[in-house]
Amino acid sequence: MKKLIVHGDPGLRKDGVINYDGQELRVFSVQRQGEYHGPEEPQLWCTIGTDDERDAFEKKEYVPHWLDVDTIDAEALDIVKKGGDLTV
Numbered sequence: 001m002k003k004l005i006v007h008g009d010p011g012l013r014k015d016g017v018i019n020y021d022g023q024e025l026r027v028f029s030v031q032r033q034g035e036y037h038g039p040e041e042p043q044l045w046c047t048i049g050t051d052d053e054r055d056a057f058e059k060k061e062y063v064p065h066w067l068d069v070d071t072i073d074a075e076a077l078d079i080v081k082k083g084g085d086l087t088v
Contacts, residue, residue, distance in 0.1 A: 001028075001049035001057060003067045008041045008074030013083025018048065020072075024080060025049060028057045041074075 004020065006012065009032075016027040031045040047067070049057060056062055 001047065001053045001062060001067060003064075003069045004046045004048050005069065005071040006044040006046060006074050006077060007071065009044060010074040010077050010079060011082050012044060012046065012077070012079060013086075015084030016082050017080040019078040019080060020048065020070075023050070026051055026054065027083070028054065044074075 012027060014030055018025055025048045028047045033043045033045055035042050
């Protein structure tokens with residue numbers, strides 16, 4: 001499990017699937033930063049991991065501050081599935 005900071009908005013949502021670091025990873029959560037008073041483009045702070053790590057994420061069996069952090073531009077991100085079904 002790790003944090004991925006995406007510079008820009010590629011349309012990624014919770015439960016999306018991305019190809020990153022040579023493997024398919026699930027997007028567990030997305031937090032949008034810098035919308036009003038931040039940089040020119042927003043940043044998406046995503047918690048990503050494998051399907052095996054989903055249970056640990058849901059039970060909060062990890063320390064968020066100890067996760068590795070990577071950054072990527074929105075144009076360079078390889079999105080397999082943008083996100084789960086929207087519930088309105």
